[in-house]
Amino acid sequence: KPPIIVSELATRMGLKPFVLLADLIKLQVFVAPHQAIEPETAAKVCELHGFIFEREKREKGGGVHKIEEVVVEPEKVQDEPEDVLQLRPPIITIMGHVDHGKTSLLDYIRKSSITKGEAGGITQHVAAYKVEREGKPVTFIDTPGHAIFSDMRARGADITDIVVLVVAANDGIMPQTLEAIEHAKKAEKTIIVAINKVDLPTANVMRVKTQLAEKGLQTVDFGGDVECVEVSALTGAGVDGLLELLALQAEVLELKANPKGNARASIIEARVQPGRGATASVIVETGTLKVGTPFICGPFAGKVKSLINDRGESVKEAKPGTPVEVIGFDEMPNVGDSLVEMDNIRAAQKLADERQLDRRNDRLQLTRKSRMEDLFSNV
Ligand code: GTP
Ligand code: MG
Numbered sequence: 057k058p059p060i061i062v063s064e065l066a067t068r069m070g071l072k073p074f075v076l077l078a079d080l081i082k083l084q085v086f087v088a089p090h091q092a093i094e095p096e097t098a099a100k101v102c103e104l105h106g107f108i109f110e111r112e113k114r115e116k117g118g119g120v121h122k123i124e125e126v127v128v129e130p131e132k133v134q135d136e137p138e139d140v141l142q143l144r145p146p147i148i149t150i151m152g153h154v155d156h157g158k159t160s161l162l163d164y165i166r167k168s169s170i171t172k173g174e175a176g177g178i179t180q181h182v183a184a185y186k187v188e189r190e191g192k193p194v195t196f197i198d199t200p201g202h203a204i205f206s207d208m209r210a211r212g213a214d215i216t217d218i219v220v221l222v223v224a225a226n227d228g229i230m231p232q233t234l235e236a237i238e239h240a241k242k243a244e245k246t247i248i249v250a251i252n253k254v255d256l257p258t259a260n261v262m263r264v265k266t267q268l269a270e271k272g273l274q275t276v277d278f279g280g281d282v283e284c285v286e287v288s289a290l291t292g293a294g295v296d297g298l299l300e301l302l303a304l305q306a307e308v309l310e311l312k313a314n315p316k317g318n319a320r321a322s323i324i325e326a327r328v329q330p331g332r333g334a335t336a337s338v339i340v341e342t343g344t345l346k347v348g349t350p351f352i353c354g355p356f357a358g359k360v361k362s363l364i365n366d367r368g369e370s371v372k373e374a375k376p377g378t379p380v381e382v383i384g385f386d387e388m389p390n391v392g393d394s395l396v397e398m399d400n401i402r403a404a405q406k407l408a409d410e411r412q413l414d415r416r417n418d419r420l421q422l423t424r425k426s427r428m429e430d431l432f433s434n435v
Pocket of ligand 2: 158159160198199200201
């Protein structure tokens with residue numbers, strides 16, 4: 057059985073690892089975030105946060121091989137028998153170094169002009185869009201290439217099914233290209249490489265492929281198994297080939313979710329908007345998120361006031377794999393937390409109070425601990 061890693065367990069509950077570390081200290085278990093804990097211990101900390109710990113068999117790679125995973129499900133999510141599972145759109149995250157053309161590529165795919173609307177052409181935040189291709193929906197997440205957005209890239213890799221790594225052919229592999237590879241590998245996601253800007257006279261596709269191979273990403277023509285497409289977001293050359301490859305890959309993965317159960321969505325971006333208050337872009341993972349749904353999200357309770365789709369239209373509900381903007385938070389939620397549907401607002405509020413109390417206690421303990429350390433360091 058695979059080990060239960062503290063930081064992974066925290067992620068699954070929508071908590072920061074230090075919260076679990078504090079819980080573990082109370083249980084006399086002293087570990088670092090990357091270390092493993094016993095199932096019995098995991099069960100105890102899960103219970104503290106209103107989760108039930110269970111190990112569940114999940115199929116990966118379209119049933120080619122079975123991998124056992126540690127899965128923590130919120131209390132309210134019931135068993136999901138096969139017949140309620142329906143195909144959902146694949147979630148594809150576009151990553152790469154700054155200015156390598158991620159937004160332009162997505163822009164071409166959407167045939168709109170997101171790049172023009174952005175401040176200085178640099179992506180400020182994650183944006184998610186749903187695109188239909190031959191009647192099949194695909195969800196894309198655009199991530200910023202700037203160094204400071206490492207967390208967002210990590211998060212993007214986490215909730216995604218396939219990572220499209222954009223590398224500019226004139227520039228080659230750069231620091232955030234490498235970082236994106238790291239994130240994708242860590243999250244065990246399929247990487248498809250899009251070598252962009254091949255329209256430029258300075259484009260050097262061979263050099264990019266050699267650099268990729270040096271970093272352990274052997275493309276198919278180099279005898280490896282990494283699919284690679286040469287594209288130009290400017291002229292649109294190769295983009296259709298990329299989409300076809302993505303559709304094929306998605307089909308192999310056979311991604312399914314239950315649209316009927318309780319909704320759970322992952323926060324990919326949060327901000328305060330004038331006239332709307334705190335809002336969050338989420339991707340629905342399971343269930344159908346509806347207007348009026350009471351929820352818990354990290355330490356905050358809330359109720360969905362309205363939902364706005366990726367075209368700015370108000371919608372009543374959002375199904376699995378769909379990106380949507382949620383209005384109805386009292387406070388700005390944390391990126392990476394999960395929004396989980398609750399039966400009623402009172403239950404949500406109760407859980408929120410508990411979580412907030414826990415966090416206050418943890419902070420108190422941490423300050424006490426650091427004060428003690430200060431004390432000793434002066435001796
Ligand atoms: P960040 O979001 O800041 O990380 O950048 P990005 O990767 O989204 O790059 P963006 O799409 O904003 O493009 C950066 C610049 O490269 C823009 O000036 C684009 O017009 C240009 N560009 C993007 N794709 C191509 C391409 O295929 N060919 C050429 N010649 N220019 C391109
Ligand atoms: Mg961009």
